[in-house]
Amino acid sequence: MVGIPTRDRVAERREATRAEILNAAWAVAQEKGIAALTLKDVADRVGMRPPSLYSHFASKNAIYDAMFGQAWQGCLDTMRAARDAGLPDDPRAAITVMARAYVDYAVADQSRNQLMNARISADFRPSPAAYLPSVAVWELSRDHFATIGLTAEEDLDLFSAVVGGLVDAQLANDPGGDRYTRQLDRAIGMLADHFGL
Amino acid sequence: MVGIPTRDRVAERREATRAEILNAAWAVAQEKGIAALTLKDVADRVGMRPPSLYSHFASKNAIYDAMFGQAWQGCLDTMRAARDAGLPDDPRAAITVMARAYVDYAVADQSRNQLMNARISADFRPSPAAYLPSVAVWELSRDHFATIGLTAEEDLDLFSAVVGGLVDAQLANDPGGDRYTRQLDRAIGMLADHFGL
DNA sequence: GTCATTCTCCTAATCATGGTAGGTATACCT
DNA sequence: AGGTATACCTACCATGATTAGGAGAATGAC
Numbered sequence: 001m002v003g004i005p006t007r008d009r010v011a012e013r014r015e016a017t018r019a020e021i022l023n024a025a026w027a028v029a030q031e032k033g034i035a036a037l038t039l040k041d042v043a044d045r046v047g048m049r050p051p052s053l054y055s056h057f058a059s060k061n062a063i064y065d066a067m068f069g070q071a072w073q074g075c076l077d078t079m080r081a082a083r084d085a086g087l088p089d090d091p092r093a094a095i096t097v098m099a100r101a102y103v104d105y106a107v108a109d110q111s112r113n114q115l116m117n118a119r120i121s122a123d124f125r126p127s128p129a130a131y132l133p134s135v136a137v138w139e140l141s142r143d144h145f146a147t148i149g150l151t152a153e154e155d156l157d158l159f160s161a162v163v164g165g166l167v168d169a170q171l172a173n174d175p176g177g178d179r180y181t182r183q184l185d186r187a188i189g190m191l192a193d194h195f196g197l
Numbered sequence: 198m199v200g201i202p203t204r205d206r207v208a209e210r211r212e213a214t215r216a217e218i219l220n221a222a223w224a225v226a227q228e229k230g231i232a233a234l235t236l237k238d239v240a241d242r243v244g245m246r247p248p249s250l251y252s253h254f255a256s257k258n259a260i261y262d263a264m265f266g267q268a269w270q271g272c273l274d275t276m277r278a279a280r281d282a283g284l285p286d287d288p289r290a291a292i293t294v295m296a297r298a299y300v301d302y303a304v305a306d307q308s309r310n311q312l313m314n315a316r317i318s319a320d321f322r323p324s325p326a327a328y329l330p331s332v333a334v335w336e337l338s339r340d341h342f343a344t345i346g347l348t349a350e351e352d353l354d355l356f357s358a359v360v361g362g363l364v365d366a367q368l369a370n371d372p373g374g375d376r377y378t379r380q381l382d383r384a385i386g387m388l389a390d391h392f393g394l
Numbered sequence: 395g396t397c398a399t400t401c402t403c404c405t406a407a408t409c410a411t412g413g414t415a416g417g418t419a420t421a422c423c424t
Numbered sequence: 425a426g427g428t429a430t431a432c433c434t435a436c437c438a439t440g441a442t443t444a445g446g447a448g449a450a451t452g453a454c
Binding site: 032033035036114117118119121122123154157158160161162163164165166168169172179180183186187190191193194 | 229230232233311314315316318319320351354355357358359360361362363365366369376377380383384387388390391
């Protein structure tokens with residue numbers, strides 16, 4: 001008469017704790033910088049001792065790996081939302097919306113951007129699984145470029161280098177400001193002219 | 198009758214040892230990456246024990262600091278040499294020569310570039326003294342821009358972001374190759390068009 | 395040449411950090 | 425109720441930056 005339990009309480013608890021640890025890690029990263037993140041700081045924040053974190057993550061790099069995946073997944077979600085909200089018909093305007101979505105996301109959190117794009121530590125390499133959303137962002141960009149007739153790999157390379165350059169310059173030289181990002185529209189106009197859009 | 202000693206042997210030896218340590222540090226950085234540099238590796242290479250390095254540098258960050266200064270000084274020297282070798286009359290060609298000098302220097306050594314442009318560790322901040330050549334590079338660029346009639350700060354910002362973006366993309370996505378740097382001429386042509394040169 | 399001083403390196407030890415081993419109490423299922 | 429897996433804990437270890445204190449060699453004054 002007893003129904004088969006439809007929930008796996010252990011798995012739920014485990015997942016909740018993992019999420020809690022990751023949230024704590026993000027908080028520490030924002031506060032002290034992604035490279036200064038220590039297991040002690042994370043453990044303190046979730047009320048554990050550092051070794052206990054190993055019940056949930058195989059290593060510190062595994063935490064970085066999960067964060068890396070979350071960061072790119074968030075980026076992917078943001079860009080999909082921008083795309084699905086209905087892009088302008090004008091190709092330049094459409095590109096601008098997509099690029100702005102990326103840039104705003106990237107600039108919003110320096111630690112997150114460092115994790116996404118810089119080599120945070122010598123031995124951390126994202127796992128294939130965590131890498132997936134990053135590839136999806138790249139493909140989404142390529143697909144969008146294709147819809148407006150840009151298919152040359154070199155065009156996308158140049159475009160991404162320019163946008164990435166603005167983001168990096170912004171975070172490096174004027175964090176919190178808009179000295180570089182305010183030139184995004186201009187840069188895209190320049191690229192569009194160059195691409196003959 | 199005895200001449201006043203014209204050499205300070207202690208200072209010479211001291212300076213030579215400092216240089217030796219820095220050379221060892223560069224070698225380790227190239228081999229293992231700038232972030233993986235340890236005092237043990239450096240000490241091994243110069244035949245010392247790690248604590249002995251403290252007779253010559255106040256800390257590991259002081260070594261990074263000296264390397265930072267050397268890296269930017271080398272960049273400054275390279276760009277001055279390019280400029281003094283006689284730039285083409287054509288503004289586009291002249292800019293290209295200068296930018297190429299910078300890009301080639303930046304791309305030649307990933308560790309060096311990370312040290313120059315990325316935040317290598319949370320607590321390392323270059324000293325004002327080490328920062329000087331970096332400022333000089335910036336001023337040299339601005340001066341050169343001024344000679345061809347570009348004085349708007351925003352133009353130099355955009356230019357530097359584009360060039361920096363190509364360098365970062367090159368080192369991050371195709372280290373050792375030329376997938377991005379081969380687009381430098383094209384990018385400069387695009388910028389020149391946009392600037393109305 | 396001798397001697398005091400300074401330099402340069404050493405060994406020993408401390409502290410922070412990532413990570414491992416092994417134990418214990420609790421939550422869960424039967 | 426009882427057995428098992430889970431989720432923590434405490435003790436340890438290794439590495440790496442850094443400090444303390446000492447010993448031997450280079451230097452310069454006499």
